[in-house]
Amino acid sequence: MDSAWLFILSCLVFSLVPGPAMLYTVSRTLKEGRAAGLRTVAGIFCGSQLHVVIAASGAASFLLTQPELFKYLRYAGAGYFIY
Numbered sequence: 001m002d003s004a005w006l007f008i009l010s011c012l013v014f015s016l017v018p019g020p021a022m023l024y025t026v027s028r029t030l031k032e033g034r035a036a037g038l039r040t041v042a043g044i045f046c047g048s049q050l051h052v053v054i055a056a057s058g059a060a061s062f063l064l065t066q067p068e069l070f071k072y073l074r075y076a077g078a079g080y081f082i083y
Helices: 003-016 020-032 034-056 059-065 067-082
Strands: none
Touching: 020 034, 034 059, 059 067
16 A cells, blocks of 8 residues: 555544544533534634644744743743633
């Protein structure tokens, strides 16, 4: 089997396996209704897409070479989490 097809197949399998995001979405939908579930899906999708864009742009390797900048980014994330 061609390695590209094997990669595509493995990505498909991992996409279909429910993870924490799926469990969170189901629990919000059951507890708060369909609208809350759709908002959750939209938020998870936007966050995932932003993560892909950042990773694809090479920002992750840039942050590894700039430890001071990475430290400030962590503090900003912690502040947002506390907020």
